[in-house]
Amino acid sequence: MRDYLTFLSRCVALSFVGGRVYYAWMFLLTVLALVGLNAYARQLAHGLAVTGMTDQVSWGLYIGNFIYLDGLAAAVVLLVIPAYIYRNRALRDVVIFGQLFAVAAVIMCMLFVAVDLGRPDRFLHLFARPNFPDSMLTWDVIALGGYLLLNIHLTGYLVFCQYRKREPDLRRFVIPFVLVVIVWAITIQAVAAFLLSGLGGRPFWNSAVVAPRFLASAFAAGPAFMILTLECIARGTGYRVPREGLMTLRGIMTVALALHMFLLGSELFTAFYTGSAHAGSARYLFLGLDGHTGLVPWIWTAIALNLCALGVLFTPASQNLAMLSGACVMLIVGVWIEKGMGLIVPAFVPTPLGEIVEYAPTLDEVLVTLGVWGLGLLLYTILVRVTVPVLTGRLTIDTPGRGARRAAGAPAPRRPGASQSAEEEIRP
Amino acid sequence: MTIRIWEGKSAGAPGPCGAEPGFTRRGFLRGATGAVGGMAALAAALSPLRDLPDDAFPSLEEFLQKHYKEMTPAELADAMERVRAEVEGRYGVVPTVRDYPPIEGVRFAFALNLSRCIGCRKCVHACVEENNLSRSPEVQYIRVLEMPRGTMDLARGDHHYDRAEVPDGGHYYLPVQCHQCANPPCVKVCPVGATWQESDGIVVIDYDWCIGCRYCEAACPYWARRFNFAEPTIPDGGLNPDMGYLSNRPRRRGVVEKCHFCLHRTRRGEMPACLEVCPVGARKFGDVLDPQSEVSQILRTKRVLVLKEEVGTLPRFFYYFDERYPRDAGSPGPGEGGEAGP
Numbered sequence: 001m002r003d004y005l006t007f008l009s010r011c012v013a014l015s016f017v018g019g020r021v022y023y024a025w026m027f028l029l030t031v032l033a034l035v036g037l038n039a040y041a042r043q044l045a046h047g048l049a050v051t052g053m054t055d056q057v058s059w060g061l062y063i064g065n066f067i068y069l070d071g072l073a074a075a076v077v078l079l080v081i082p083a084y085i086y087r088n089r090a091l092r093d094v095v096i097f098g099q100l101f102a103v104a105a106v107i108m109c110m111l112f113v114a115v116d117l118g119r120p121d122r123f124l125h126l127f128a129r130p131n132f133p134d135s136m137l138t139w140d141v142i143a144l145g146g147y148l149l150l151n152i153h154l155t156g157y158l159v160f161c162q163y164r165k166r167e168p169d170l171r172r173f174v175i176p177f178v179l180v181v182i183v184w185a186i187t188i189q190a191v192a193a194f195l196l197s198g199l200g201g202r203p204f205w206n207s208a209v210v211a212p213r214f215l216a217s218a219f220a221a222g223p224a225f226m227i228l229t230l231e232c233i234a235r236g237t238g239y240r241v242p243r244e245g246l247m248t249l250r251g252i253m254t255v256a257l258a259l260h261m262f263l264l265g266s267e268l269f270t271a272f273y274t275g276s277a278h279a280g281s282a283r284y285l286f287l288g289l290d291g292h293t294g295l296v297p298w299i300w301t302a303i304a305l306n307l308c309a310l311g312v313l314f315t316p317a318s319q320n321l322a323m324l325s326g327a328c329v330m331l332i333v334g335v336w337i338e339k340g341m342g343l344i345v346p347a348f349v350p351t352p353l354g355e356i357v358e359y360a361p362t363l364d365e366v367l368v369t370l371g372v373w374g375l376g377l378l379l380y381t382i383l384v385r386v387t388v389p390v391l392t393g394r395l396t397i398d399t400p401g402r403g404a405r406r407a408a409g410a411p412a413p414r415r416p417g418a419s420q421s422a423e424e425e426i427r428p
Numbered sequence: 429m430t431i432r433i434w435e436g437k438s439a440g441a442p443g444p445c446g447a448e449p450g451f452t453r454r455g456f457l458r459g460a461t462g463a464v465g466g467m468a469a470l471a472a473a474l475s476p477l478r479d480l481p482d483d484a485f486p487s488l489e490e491f492l493q494k495h496y497k498e499m500t501p502a503e504l505a506d507a508m509e510r511v512r513a514e515v516e517g518r519y520g521v522v523p524t525v526r527d528y529p530p531i532e533g534v535r536f537a538f539a540l541n542l543s544r545c546i547g548c549r550k551c552v553h554a555c556v557e558e559n560n561l562s563r564s565p566e567v568q569y570i571r572v573l574e575m576p577r578g579t580m581d582l583a584r585g586d587h588h589y590d591r592a593e594v595p596d597g598g599h600y601y602l603p604v605q606c607h608q609c610a611n612p613p614c615v616k617v618c619p620v621g622a623t624w625q626e627s628d629g630i631v632v633i634d635y636d637w638c639i640g641c642r643y644c645e646a647a648c649p650y651w652a653r654r655f656n657f658a659e660p661t662i663p664d665g666g667l668n669p670d671m672g673y674l675s676n677r678p679r680r681r682g683v684v685e686k687c688h689f690c691l692h693r694t695r696r697g698e699m700p701a702c703l704e705v706c707p708v709g710a711r712k713f714g715d716v717l718d719p720q721s722e723v724s725q726i727l728r729t730k731r732v733l734v735l736k737e738e739v740g741t742l743p744r745f746f747y748y749f750d751e752r753y754p755r756d757a758g759s760p761g762p763g764e765g766g767e768a769g770p
Binding site for chain 1: 466469470472473474475476477478479480484485486491495498565571573581582583584585587604613615616617618619620621622637638639640641642643645646647648649650651653654655656657658659681682683684736739740741
């Protein structure tokens with residue numbers, strides 16, 4: 001227990017230490033988070049009227065980001081399948097970073113739902129009187145909460161074992177949880193998809209292909225996000241995941257993106273070939289409806305980005321890390337547009353009564369969104385920051401550290417020479 | 429393996445861990461400046477909260493209040509007393525706030541005569557006044573569509589028609605409000621059970637339990653629900669002091685509301701406000717379990733339809749035309765109207 005507290009305090013201390021790039025990055029994220037908080041304070045003071053949402057388009061940027069991050073959180077963790085089930089060692093470290101991201105992403109998901117609430121002061125009602133099993137939103141609360149705990153356990157346990165230089169007890173504390181987390185990751189995807197596809201009054205969502213599309217797009221965006229993250233980690237710390245790991249990610253990503261595009265095609269065919277009146281939303285999204293074309297440039301940008309990424313991934317050129325990273329960026333942005341705004345907003349246009357009201361997020365809404373992302377990435381950066389030295393063996397239980405007292409700013413000897421004795425005191 | 433950027437110059441004497449800088453006066457000053465600056469930035473970020481209205485925070489009573497269905501009669505009485513006091517404080521009017529439970533053995537239904545409706549929107553405004561709906565921003569439970577003749581495609585309706593005179597010859601008028609569905613998707617999706625169906629078929633909302641997630645708005649196929657994006661306002665003298673706890677008591681910002689068949693009137697035997705004001709008698713309301721009621725007779729004898737029958741919501745809001753079935757066609761029930769033609 002004491003070891004653990006020392007470990008935690010060392011982690012906290014560590015997260016305040018870094019080089020210039022690290023400080024600049026953290027400063028930027030902190031500023032984003034504060035600006036977002038500022039916008040959210042305005043939203044609290046004046047109500048959701050400061051957003052672009054209306055009775056006609058009652059969900060927007062917040063829920064779009066929630067859906068996107070939900071997928072990302074699931075996909076990065078599903079990499080445990082090759083890592084543990086197929087014993088692909090190259091992916092094990094990738095998985096830890098994936099799970100760390102899942103922790104941050106789930107917290108972002110929860111924040112996005114929270115900022116979307118009209119009465120955030122009543123969020124405890126979710127637990128006081130949950131409408132279970134009827135409401136998919138209740139399912140989602142359970143799914144996300146459980147997922148968060150599972151990932152905190154898995155990463156925390158593995159990293160702490162590494163820190164204590166002990167072999168993790170895979171059979172008791174890892175593999176059973178890995179099996180659960182696999183099912184759980186698919187569940188949070190399915191639940192988020194069912195949240196939308198279960199609504200009979202919204203033909204755009206009420207389609208069986210929504211859930212498979214969720215999985216496919218998440219499996220494309222998740223590995224893409226991981227590749228970029230690992231690249232940043234490699235540049236920042238010199239800690240490199242074996243190339244083989246990256247190439248496995250590339251393979252998963254390519255297949256998933258191809259599948260995703262196929263599913264999109266199926267959906268388009270069904271919507272447009274029949275020419276049914278139900279295609280209003282799809283028409284609005286892809287072609288514009290009655291002169292309202294707000295989302296048309298966005299969705300075609302997304303499709304173009306995804307197709308470009310797919311093209312690059314299909315060629316051997318993507319074995320080059322720079323090309324691969326480029327494809328990843330295109331893919332992440334493409335899927336974000338498609339799955340965020342492209343999936344949420346058109347379902348509300350036209351309304352069930354046929355009225356067309358367009359939606360565009362307001363500045364405050366964008367700032368709140370950026371703030372949540374900033375906070376999430378800040379958390380993720382800290383998690384990665386403390387994990388890397390542990391994984392590389394630079395921070396272990398035996399490392400002479402100047403743990404808790406120093407970090408808390410407790411008085412300590414000022415002469416550099418005296419510091420050794422202080423360490424001895426703290427070290428267990 | 430070398431740590432390149434993260435552990436640069438600031439890392440003091442780089443130990444094998446290289447984790448923390450040596451503790452120096454400079455480091456302390458820097459840390460203190462950072463902490464003070466951070467707190468200042470946080471305070472600045474939160475400064476818009478100064479614009480919060482004084483009564484924005486729920487009172488402790490309201491915060492701890494239970495769900496409507498879980499309150500004892502005494503607790504409900506307390507809650508209604510609190511609402512009374514709040515309304516008086518806010519609007520300077522002493523209201524009567526009552527709880528109207530559903531009457532046993534009654535199942536309400538609405539029937540609207542499409543042959544008669546002239547699209548005057550008097551129902552819309554009567555509803556606004558009766559139910560203390562916000563005037564700014566404008567919230568209305570009833571939406572009237574001006575439909576071109578020859579189609580039931582809602583996408584072709586005009587929501588914002590503005591004519592000097594109604595009705596217009598080439599159109600018919602289709603008012604839409606909450607259909608109080610027997611299979612309500614809004615109730616199913618609410619994550620906190622803040623909306624439910626009562627035994628007389630009316631779907632109600634506990635305004636003090638709703639968390640404002642707007643999932644019900646997304647779920648409703650009739651676009652019947654409204655959300656208070658901003659604080660609702662009612663002009664002086666505009667408040668209707670005759671209030672039901674689950675119906676027309678003033679709502680606050682951040683919760684959902686909708687038509688409730690004027691339950692504070694209908695459950696004591698009166699007619700809904702939209703019906704009373706209708707100049708052409710296009711609206712009929714009553715108990716479908718009573719075979720003698722007007723709605724029962726309409727459902728038996730008229731050509732009746734519901735909107736979006738295919739989504740399976742089983743609305744209790746019916747539309748009908750004046751033409752009767754031929755006399756020899758018997759009396760088909762509401763669900764089988766379509767097949768009963770000659």
